[in-house]
Amino acid sequence: MFLMKKAFIFLLAILTTFAVTGCGGNEAPGGAEGTAPNQPEQGAGGSILISGSTALQPLVEQAADVYMSSHAGSTIQVQGGGSGTGLSQVAEGTVQIGNSDIFAEEKEGIDASQLVDHKVAVVGIAAAVNPNVVVDNLTSQQLIDIFTGKITNWKDVGGDDVKVTLVNRPKSSGTRATFIQFGLKGQEEAEGVTQDSSGTVRKIINETPGAIGYLAFSYIDGKTVKGISLDGEAPTAENVTNNKYPIWAYEHMYTKGEPTGLTKDFIDFMMTEEIQQGTVSQLGYIPVTSMKVQRDAAGNVK
Incomplete structure (x- = not known):
């Protein structure tokens, strides 16, 4: 009887050991702390x-x-x-x-x-024209004369006999302020079509024969609108970095x-x-x- 009781206690101890081992060490695939792998970085969070x-x-x-x-x-x-x-x-x-x-x-x-x-x-800003305008370069004075209303037809700067349509930006626009300061030498624009959004300006220039406005390089693709060189310097990133092209x-x-x-x-x-x-x-x-x-x-x- 004593031997049977001792054997029973020994067997119970073995079973208890297996049960504890089976329940422990249940580690997640991501590592010892159970962190799931490849989770997005948390960053600062919020809005x-x-x-x-x-x-x-x-x-x-x-x-x-x-x-x-x-x-x-x-x-x-x-x-x-x-x-x-x-x-x-x-x-x-x-x-x-x-x-x-x-x-x-x-x-x-x-x-x-x-x-x-x-x-x-850094953003470069260029005079942008309807792609059908054949003029590719303007002098600084021609640019000023166009935007101040002194030149109203493209034939006066070597283009076709097409009316110039100005597309301007509102006074709250930083693009406008930069263009006036470095493109027009501080002279104010003549009255034209005024639009708040660069995307809308590009759309109007593209749809209006003879239209000219000004846009950041990022909006000028050469197809919907065309950028104009200034005093022989093309509106390119390289020319901006050394200030050869001054409107930036x-x-x-x-x-x-x-x-x-x-x-x-x-x-x-x-x-x-x-x-x-x-x-x-x-x-x-x-x-x-x-x-x-x-x-x-x-x-x-x-």
Whole structure:
């Protein structure tokens, strides 16, 4: 009887050991802590709103899509409205980032001391014409005369007998401010068709015989609209980097104070090699690191 009881206790101990071993060590395939493999990077998370420059909008939208695809829980909304809108809204705190083609110091009514400038690219801006316009080059004075209304027919600059139709931008547009400052030497445009969006400007130029406006290089494809050389210098990225082609501006992403969280994470992402050497160039912008000259808020180049 004693031997049977001892054998029973021994057998029970063995079964208990197997049960404990079977329940333990249930490790997930991803590693010792049971983390699933290949999960999206978490990043800062949250949601931010960006508004402003329509010239910068395509770049920021694509970068935001790339960022969100690899950062779970992050939402980045990108809107246009023009540089003035972006600067005003970021100053008011209604958006986290205000995109602008101009320095905040250049915008009336903006306290630039409260904003932090993040230069993420350079944009070249060219006079853009309907593809049927046969003129490929203008002198600086001819460009000024066309946009100030002194020249109203393309035959006066070597083209066909076709009326010039001006397509302008509103005063809130940073593209407009840059074009007036460096293309028109500060002279105001004559009255024309005014459109807020770069995409709409391109559409109108394409559909209107004799039309001329101005667009960032990223909107000029040579088919729907054609870029015009200035004083023999073509509107190319290379000519912008050394200031041979003078109509260009930094693309700014302004924040109210130093950025934190998702805002900082996304601006840092804009400066990565993936975006600067990839997306920026692919979309027709110029990486800030490629510039051989610098320009300050007063327009001085060094």
